[in-house]
Amino acid sequence: MEIANWNQANSIRQVTIQRGRDPRRFALVAFGGSGPMQAGRVAEILKIRTIVIPPDPGVTSAFGLEVVDLKNDYVTTRVERTDLLDLSAVTGAFARLEAEGDCGLAKEGVAPERRTLHRSLDMRYVGEADELRVDMPHGRALTEGDIRSAEEVFHQGHERLYGYCYRGAQRMEVVNLRVTAVGATSRPRLPLLPPAGAELAAPRSVRQVAIDREGEFRATPIYERTRLKAGHRIAGPAIIEEFGSTTVLLAGQRAEVHPTGSLIIRTGAADAGVAA
DSSP states (O other), X not given: OHXXXXXXXXXXXXXXXXXXXXXXXXXXXXXXXXXXXXXXXXXXXXXXXXXXXXXXXXXXXXXXXXXXXXXXXXXXXXXXXXXXXXXXXXHHHHHHHHHHHHHHHHHTXXXXXXXXXXXXXXXXXXXXXXXXXXXXXXXXXXXXXXXHHHHHHHHHHHHHHHSOOOTTTSOEEEEEEEEEXXXXXXOOOOOOOOBOTTOOOOOSEEXXXXXXXXXXXXXXEEEEGGGOOBTOEEESSEEEXXXXXXXXXXXXXXXXXXXXXXXXXXXXXXXXXXXX
């Protein structure tokens, strides 16, 4: 478990610290079958102060697939330097992709007023392999000004992502023309939990659990998440069980049930100069 926790923490470091972001300034959202089990220790390693466990974390990804907007990408490859682009041909290629995208959404039953089409270019510096996506204006013929604006956006994105750019010193090229067809879906209205009032959260049972890194078994309260109400507070060490996932609260950590059903866990990590 400790090896798995450090692997997770190192993965988070790659998308935060290595990109100039301080993970202590963010909340850790944990879902999936094992995410809530590991989150407390991962947050300790990274000194993250807040953890959010959404309702039914074991099926969060599946739930997202059911409620997210439909999105289809239509791509055609056209490797050409930006200063040599045939703008008429590019505009025509975008129009064909847009027609294909609109037709695809229609076949999926999306009403015309709920369809949107977004153009973009996959661009890179000549001689490099990594591309960045740059949004382009929709619904009209492209102009030289649009391409110059795209080049500047690319420079800025490259500098933001890699720390440098070749503005004025390196040619760039288009690799792909892309149209993203989006069909808006209706968002569900999720129920709120009833308030706990003065009622305290009661454990379902107590059992011996090796919950700390020393591996020593201790009497640990076990809570059933489906019985918790908005405002209930639980102090670690404790375990909160539910179908599909288990949340582990370490010593010094405190969980509070949000009205939406999410568990908001405060880890107790404190670092000077870091805002809550």
